[in-house]
Amino acid sequence: MGFDPEAMRAFERARWERAAGRYEASFATATRQFIPALLDAADVGDGAVGADHRVLDICCGPGFVAAAAASQGATATGVDFSQAMLVVARARHGALAFDQGDAEALPYPDASFDAAASNFGIHHVPHPVAALREAYRVLRPGGRLAFTIWAAPAENIAWKLLFDAIARHGDPSASDAPAPGGGFSTPAQCLAALGAPGFAAAETHIVRARWRHRDGAAMVAALQAGTARMAALIEAQDPAALPAIIADIERHAADWRDADGLAVPIAAIVATGRKP
Numbered sequence: 165m166g167f168d169p170e171a172m173r174a175f176e177r178a179r180w181e182r183a184a185g186r187y188e189a190s191f192a193t194a195t196r197q198f199i200p201a202l203l204d205a206a207d208v209g210d211g212a213v214g215a216d217h218r219v220l221d222i223c224c225g226p227g228f229v230a231a232a233a234a235s236q237g238a239t240a241t242g243v244d245f246s247q248a249m250l251v252v253a254r255a256r257h258g259a260l261a262f263d264q265g266d267a268e269a270l271p272y273p274d275a276s277f278d279a280a281a282s283n284f285g286i287h288h289v290p291h292p293v294a295a296l297r298e299a300y301r302v303l304r305p306g307g308r309l310a311f312t313i314w315a316a317p318a319e320n321i322a323w324k325l326l327f328d329a330i331a332r333h334g335d336p337s338a339s340d341a342p343a344p345g346g347g348f349s350t351p352a353q354c355l356a357a358l359g360a361p362g363f364a365a366a367e368t369h370i371v372r373a374r375w376r377h378r379d380g381a382a383m384v385a386a387l388q389a390g391t392a393r394m395a396a397l398i399e400a401q402d403p404a405a406l407p408a409i410i411a412d413i414e415r416h417a418a419d420w421r422d423a424d425g426l427a428v429p430i431a432a433i434v435a436t437g438r439k440p
């Protein structure tokens with residue numbers, strides 16, 4: 165099946181509406197670890213900004229980035245297309261502003277923010293470059309954008325464990341998720357995407373962390389509860405194959421087991437650029 169941007173957008177939206185209530189306790193335990201590096205890259209990380217520093221959290225989900233920016237002194241706004249995510253965000257952070265909107269068509273005037281950040285959002289958008297163009301538009305000249313995406317499975321071991329186990333014991337092609345919009349998973353692709361709207365001083369670096377789980381079954385449950393495309397892949401597996409998939413993960417995760425369970429390496433690309 166070829167790339168259909170509206171099919172991808174509808175799939176993502178339906179999946180995030182469904183995941184919102186369980187996101188914080190599942191996948192957010194991975195994504196939140198990268199917020200300090202993301203805000204550092206957006207020049208919001210040192211507590212030196214004032215309330216006149218307006219920060220936009222794009223694809224905000226439950227608003228963790230917006231809340232972290234506010235705790236640094238900034239005036240933070242979150243935007244997401246999922247109503248259910250916004251319900252969680254508003255309940256968690258009553259003092260912050262959250263708006264419903266698509267990252268490809270932000271509901272803000274030109275030059276309304278001093279910085280923008282997106283934690284694991286941009287690669288869910290059908291046209292990432294269109295989202296970066298919108299971020300560029302709403303930033304004032306001199307404003308900085310930073311975003312994170314997951315590093316390739318070779319470095320992102322939680323993903324590798326799942327994909328390899330499904331390849332050995334399940335069906336990697338079983339998912340009915342619509343085709344993604346094309347490559348947006350390497351530092352070079354991030355730099356090219358940042359260059360398209362005109363971001364200057366574009367840079368990327370890798371940040372590494374550990375994702376803790378009691379065991380392989382708990383890791384699979386977190387991926388199923390709190391993701392979109394990976395949840396669809398897990399749910400598409402024959403239920404009879406799942407025990408072998410989980411046992412395979414357990415075997416191959418042995419290097420990352422300690423007294424408390426698994427501490428699986430995960431890695432993100434942090435990308436940043438400045439509007440001239």
Ligand SMILES: C[S@@+](CC[C@H](N)C(=O)[O-])C[C@H]1O[C@@H](n2cnc3c(N)ncnc32)[C@H](O)[C@@H]1O
Nearest residue numbers: 180195223224225244245246266267283285288
């Ligand atoms: C992996 S979650 C990241 C949430 C949060 N930023 C975090 O740090 O955990 C991806 C988020 O992107 C949102 N999203 C996906 N596509 C979007 C789009 N086209 N426009 C706006 N939000 C989108 C989803 O609703 C979801 O909340």
